Amino acid sequence: xxxxxxxxxxxxxxxxxxxxxxxxxxxxxxxxxxxxxxxxxxxxxxxxxxxxxxxxxxxxxxxxxxxxxxxxxxxxxxxxxxxxxxxxxxxxxxxxxxxxxxxxxxxxxxxxxxxxxxxxxxxxxxxxxxxxxxxxxxxxxxxxxxxxxxxxxxxxxxxxxxxxxxxxxxxxxxxxxxxxxxxxxxxxxxxxxxxxxxxxxxxxxxxxxxxxxxxxxxxxxxxxxxxxxxxxxxxxxxxxxxx
Amino acid sequence: xxxxxxxxxxxxxxxxxxxxxxxxxxxxxxxxxxxxxxxxxxxxxxxxxxxxxxxxxxxxxxxxxxxxxxxxxxxxxxxxxxxxxxxxxxxxxxxxxxxxxxxxxxxxxxxxxxxxxxxxxxxxxxxxxxxxxxxxxxxxxxxxxxxxxxxxxxxxxxxxxxxxxxxxxxxxxxxxxxxxxxxxxxxxxxxxxxxxxxxxxxxxxxxxxxxxxxxxxxxxxxxxxxxxxxxxxxxxxxxxxxx
DNA sequence: CGTGAGATTGACTATATTCAACCCTAGTGG
DNA sequence: CCACTAGGGTTGAATATAGTCAATCTCACG
Numbered sequence: 166x167x168x169x170x171x172x173x174x175x176x177x178x179x180x181x182x183x184x185x186x187x188x189x190x191x192x193x194x195x196x197x198x199x200x201x202x203x204x205x206x207x208x209x210x211x212x213x214x215x216x217x218x219x220x221x222x223x224x225x226x227x228x229x230x231x232x233x234x235x236x237x238x239x240x241x242x243x244x245x246x247x248x249x250x251x252x253x254x255x256x257x258x259x260x261x262x263x264x265x266x267x268x269x270x271x272x273x274x275x276x277x278x279x280x281x282x283x284x285x286x287x288x289x290x291x292x293x294x295x296x297x298x299x300x301x302x303x304x305x306x307x308x309x310x311x312x313x314x315x316x317x318x319x320x321x322x323x324x325x326x327x328x329x330x331x332x333x334x335x336x337x338x339x340x341x342x343x344x345x346x347x348x349x350x351x352x353x354x355x356x357x358x359x360x361x362x363x364x365x366x367x368x369x370x371x372x373x374x375x376x377x378x379x380x381x382x383x384x385x386x387x388x389x390x391x392x393x394x395x396x397x398x399x400x401x402x403x404x405x406x407x408x
Numbered sequence: 409x410x411x412x413x414x415x416x417x418x419x420x421x422x423x424x425x426x427x428x429x430x431x432x433x434x435x436x437x438x439x440x441x442x443x444x445x446x447x448x449x450x451x452x453x454x455x456x457x458x459x460x461x462x463x464x465x466x467x468x469x470x471x472x473x474x475x476x477x478x479x480x481x482x483x484x485x486x487x488x489x490x491x492x493x494x495x496x497x498x499x500x501x502x503x504x505x506x507x508x509x510x511x512x513x514x515x516x517x518x519x520x521x522x523x524x525x526x527x528x529x530x531x532x533x534x535x536x537x538x539x540x541x542x543x544x545x546x547x548x549x550x551x552x553x554x555x556x557x558x559x560x561x562x563x564x565x566x567x568x569x570x571x572x573x574x575x576x577x578x579x580x581x582x583x584x585x586x587x588x589x590x591x592x593x594x595x596x597x598x599x600x601x602x603x604x605x606x607x608x609x610x611x612x613x614x615x616x617x618x619x620x621x622x623x624x625x626x627x628x629x630x631x632x633x634x635x636x637x638x639x640x641x642x643x644x645x646x647x648x649x650x651x
Numbered sequence: 652c653g654t655g656a657g658a659t660t661g662a663c664t665a666t667a668t669t670c671a672a673c674c675c676t677a678g679t680g681g
Numbered sequence: 682c683c684a685c686t687a688g689g690g691t692t693g694a695a696t697a698t699a700g701t702c703a704a705t706c707t708c709a710c711g
Contacts, residue, residue, distance in 0.1 A: 245551040307550040308488040314557035315486040315602025359558025
C-alpha cells in the first residue's frame with residue numbers, strides 16, 4: 166500500500182492498533198484517543214521536527230519510515246534511531262527533541278496535541294505502561310546499535326542492516342521471499358551505520374559479488390543466502406541456525 | 409567517602425534520596441520501600457549480573473560505578489552504559505538483562521526483590537513516573553553515545569569522555585578544581601569509547617603533551633585547559649563559552 | 652623489595668576515508 | 682518517443698587513522 170493512498174480510519178481498524186501507544190487501551194480509552202487524533206502526511210525527505218523546536222504534538226507513526234539524527238557543527242551526522250510503523254514520537258515531560266526527525270519515505274502520522282495527551286497519560290495507566298514499554302524497546306535497540314557502531318566492521322554493519330530489514334519483512338508476515346525495498350539512500354544508510362556512502366556501496370557490491378544478496382534498481386535487494394548473511398553479521402557463530 | 413565505609417542508612421538520609429527511583433515518593437511510600445530494601449556490596453571487577461541470567465532483584469546504585477556491556481562471540485566488547493549513583497538496574501516487565509552488569513569500582517546497591525517491586529510500581533504512580541524519567545534519561549545518554557561511537561575521532565572521543573567526567577565532578581558540587589579520578593582502567597575506557605587500549609593511552613598522552621590535561625598516577629587526571637578540552641570534543645565551535 | 656597487572660611506546664599494517672572521475676537511470680521537457 | 686539532465690550510485694587510487702603485535706616500563710601491592 167502506498168502511503169499516499171492512506172485515508173483516515175477508525176482506531177479499531179488501524180493497522181498499528183495492537184502495537185502502538187494505544188495497544189493496551191480498551192474501548193472507552195480508544196474512544197477518547199479517537200476524538201483527539203488528527204492524521205498528517207509528509208513527503209519523503211521532509212523534516213518533521215527540527216532539533217530544539219518546541220514540541221506541540223506527539224504522534225504515532227502509522228506507516229512509512231522516519232529517522233532521528235544528530236548533526237555536528239562541521240556537518241558529520243549520525244542517525245540515532247529509525248522509526249517504523251507503531252513507533253512513537255515525543256515523550257512525556259519533554260518540550261523539545263534534541264535531534265532532527267526526518268521522513269525517509271512518504272509517511273503518515275497519527276497526531277495528538279501534546280498538552281492534552283500528557284494529561285491523558287497521567288489518567289490512563291494503560292497508556293503510561295505502553296509508553297514505558299516503547300521507551301525500553303527503543304533503549305534496547307539503541308544499545309544494540311552502540312555495539313554495531315563501536316565494534317563492527319563495515320562488512321558486518323552492512324550485513325546486520327540487511328538482516329534487520331529481512332527480519333522485519335519476515336515478521337510483518339508479508340511475502341516470505343526475501344525481496345526487500347531499502348527505505349533509504351546510500352547516504353542515509355551510511356549515516357545510520359557510521360560509515361561513508363562509498364564504503365556502503367562497496368560493501369553492498371562485495372556481498373553481491375559473493376552471491377549473498379542480489380541488487381536490482383536502486384532500492385531493491387534480495388537476500389539469496391540468508392545463512393551466509395547471518396554469518397557475516399558477526400552476531401553469532403552458527404549463522405542463526407536456531408531460528 | 410570510600411565505599412567500604414558505607415553502612416545502611418534510613419531513606420530520608422540516603423545520598424541518592426532526591427534522584428533515585430524513590431525521588432518522588434512521599435513519606436508513606438518511602439516507608440514501604442524502607443521495609444523492602446536490602447543493601448549489598450560488590451568489589452571492583454565483580455560481575456553483578458550476567459547476560460541472560462534471571463533477574464531476581466532490581467536495585468538503585470547508591471555509590472560507586474558500574475558498567476553495562478555487550479560481548480561478541482569473538483571477544484570484542486562494547487560498553488553500552490555507565491551507571492552512576494542514583495541509576496537504576498532492572499526494568500519492569502523484563503525477567504533478564506541482555507548485557508553484563510559489572511562493578512568497575514567498589515559499589516553498593518540498594519536492592520528490592522523484583523516481584524514485590526513490580527507490584528509496587530503498578531500501585532505507585534510516583535515510582536512508575538520516576539522510572540519512566542530514568543529510562544528516558546538513559547535513552548538520551550545512549551543516543552549521545554551513538555554519535556560519539558559512529559562519528560567522532562579517537563581524540564574527540566577521549567576529550568568527550570574527560571569532559572563528561574569533569575561536568576559530573578562540577579555538578580556534584582565537590583571541589584571545583586578539576587582534579588578527577590578515572591573510575592576505569594584504560595582497557596575499560598577503550599571498551600566504552602569503541603577504541604583499543606593503546607589508542608586510549610596515546611590520546612591521553614597527546615592531550616597531556618599539549619598541556620590540556622595532566623596525568624599523575626594511574627587514575628588521576630587534572631584538566632588544565634578546560635576550553636581547549638571542550639574544543640577538542642568536537643561538540644561545539646565556541647569551546648563551551650556559554651557555560 | 653619484588654612482582655605482576657596495567658600502561659606506555661614503537662614499528663608496521665589494515666581498514667575505511669577522501670578525493671576524484673565516471674556511470675546509471677528515473678523523471679523531464681522538447 | 683527520444684534526448685537531456687541531475688541526483689544518486691559506482692569505482693579507482695592515494696591517504697589517513699586507528700588497529701595489531703611486540704617490547705618495555707611503572708606503579709601499587711603484598
